[in-house]
Structure formats: structure tokens, C-alpha cells
Amino acid sequence: MEKERQLLVVFPHPDDEAFGVSGTIASHVKNGTPVTYACLTLGEMGRNMGNPPFCNRESLPKIRKQELQDAANAIGIQDLRMLGYRDKTVEFEDPEKLIQHMGSIIEEVKPSLIISFYPGYSVHPDHDATGAAVVEAVKRMPKQERPKLNLVAFAKNCIDELGEPNIVNNVKATVSQKIAAIKAHKSQTQLMVANVEEKLKQKDPDMVAWLENERFWSYEIKD
Amino acid sequence: MEPAKIESVQKELDRLAKQDVFIHLETTNGAYATHNDESFFSSGAYIRNAKIQYEHGKITGPSPFRVGLKMDIGWVYAEGITHYEVDEKGRLLLAGHDFQGKLAVALEIGTTPFE
Numbered sequence: 001m002e003k004e005r006q007l008l009v010v011f012p013h014p015d016d017e018a019f020g021v022s023g024t025i026a027s028h029v030k031n032g033t034p035v036t037y038a039c040l041t042l043g044e045m046g047r048n049m050g051n052p053p054f055c056n057r058e059s060l061p062k063i064r065k066q067e068l069q070d071a072a073n074a075i076g077i078q079d080l081r082m083l084g085y086r087d088k089t090v091e092f093e094d095p096e097k098l099i100q101h102m103g104s105i106i107e108e109v110k111p112s113l114i115i116s117f118y119p120g121y122s123v124h125p126d127h128d129a130t131g132a133a134v135v136e137a138v139k140r141m142p143k144q145e146r147p148k149l150n151l152v153a154f155a156k157n158c159i160d161e162l163g164e165p166n167i168v169n170n171v172k173a174t175v176s177q178k179i180a181a182i183k184a185h186k187s188q189t190q191l192m193v194a195n196v197e198e199k200l201k202q203k204d205p206d207m208v209a210w211l212e213n214e215r216f217w218s219y220e221i222k223d
Numbered sequence: 224m225e226p227a228k229i230e231s232v233q234k235e236l237d238r239l240a241k242q243d244v245f246i247h248l249e250t251t252n253g254a255y256a257t258h259n260d261e262s263f264f265s266s267g268a269y270i271r272n273a274k275i276q277y278e279h280g281k282i283t284g285p286s287p288f289r290v291g292l293k294m295d296i297g298w299v300y301a302e303g304i305t306h307y308e309v310d311e312k313g314r315l316l317l318a319g320h321d322f323q324g325k326l327a328v329a330l331e332i333g334t335t336p337f338e
Contacts, residue, residue: 045249045251045254046326047251047253047325047326047327048324048325048326049224049318049320049324049325049326050324051320051323051324052224052324053224053306053318053320053324056224056306056308056310056316056318057247057249057316057318057326057329057331058310058314058316058331058337058338059310088254088269123254123255123258124254124255125254126254155258156258156261191323
């Protein structure tokens, strides 16, 4: 993995960072790269409340805020920002406002690399809206100042239309931190974690590959 | 939250009637429903902090329960309610959780706005 001067991660929900990119983030932290993580919402609309329920619609954001903090600590993120948007409403925000907000963070943090979602290929409307705002904010920068964009996509048609991801990071070295980050989001992941750990114990090759390889598409801005 | 009981919920619905209240009403099947199953038609609705007054409210069952609020010139209702709670702010939180424990519907009533 190339050494970066500064990494900026932008995702809309606590736990978006955990599954697909936390090993990569932890690797950059290990390399001495400062990391800023801007998380737009607190995942207020999550549906997992536990069975029997241990939280409710109103207490869930407080729980997820703490989980986000715990996950950030697990992978060594020093600069965690919660931007105060509301889950499932990002796509309805004034796009100009969102682009300018993303632009102001980029201007302040001056990342050499941004990790976010690939607009149009990221399934959840908040993911696509976040990725679109980030891409547009970067596009508006002078060419020579633009950071690289490594984007995450997982729509069913992403390989067909975008091709295979051109960046695959092996994160074996930081996988324990990655698992800790996934576990930190326990309100959302407790159902799946037991299953993941069982498969890892059996060295299930698909599970190991899923966990140890993080995939990105580098996004080239066309002017 | 605990399993909804007709008597307890009815008492709260009566307490909050005939005054300005704020409601949160949502139905959801999750943002990934169609991603996980292409034959699934994803839908949902969401209102947060609508200010209303209702003349009377009623819970009917058996569980999963239905809850309706009759207003001067309209109605609010939710079906699939399984759990309830009165939170520290005296707000009545009603929710319906599916067989995996995931929230599918919520109706919440409070005398102060939801954050």
C-alpha cells in the first residue's frame, strides 16, 4: 500500500467503514498517515434493535454514536467527525449545500487520498448521495490539487459496468483491528459476528478472502 | 422496550389525547431489501415531528397490535405493533419488530419535539 500524506474517509453511516475499508484505514494509521473520518449520520434508521429489543428508535443514535467512537479507536482514527445529517435523508439535502460541506472539509484536511462510496453503484441512497457530493467537490478543485479517489462499490452490476476493482488491499496484518471495528458496531453486527467468527475458526476460504481483501475502484475525474 | 399490553398502551394513548403532540411515524423494510432479494418491492414512509391533536386513540389486538388516532378531520394509524415503552421524557414509543427482531414500524407520541 502506497504511503499517503493524509487520508480522508467519508461515509454516511457508522459501520460503513467497518466491513469494507477498516483494514485499509488501520494499515494507513500503522504507516503513520493521519486519518480523518467524516461520518454524515448516526445511522438513526437502523433496524436492528436486538431480540428482545435492547434499544428503540430514539435511543439507537446514542448507542451508535458510542459504537462509532469505539470502532474509530479500534482502528486508530484520531480525527473522527460526526456531521449531523440524518440517516436516509442525505439524498434529499440541497446538493449544493452537501457539495460545499464536503469541499470545506477537503480544503481543511487537504487529503492526498479520499475513500468514499462510488456514486450510482453503492446500493443505499445515502451512499450514492455521499459519493456524488465528494466526487463533485473534488472535481471543482484545481486539477493539480485534487486528491486521489478510491471508491467502494457493491451494487450487483458494479463489476459488469465498472470492471474489476483495480485496487485490492490485502489487510491480513490489520485483520484483528478490523474484526474489533466490526464488533464495536454491536447493535448492527452482533447477529452476523458469531457466524463470521465460526467460519474464520474453520478457515473458510471465502470468509478469509472477504475479510482480508478490501476492494476499491480508483475514480478518474473527466473534465 | 417490552411487549405491548393493551391496558398499558391504552392508558398512555388516553393521557396524550386532546392536546398538541408531536408524532414520529415510520414504516420500513430496510434500504437493502431489494439488494438482498430482487423480487422484493421496497417501500416505506416516514414522518418526524408532525404536530397534531387527536380526540381519542385506540389500540386493538391481539398482538401484533394496531393503533389508531382519530383527529378532528383525519386519522393516523400503524399496524404491526409488538413493543412499547414510555421513555424518560414521558413519550410513548410504539414499535413493531419482525421475526428477526428488526424494526418494521414505529409510532411515537410526545408532548415535546423529537430530536
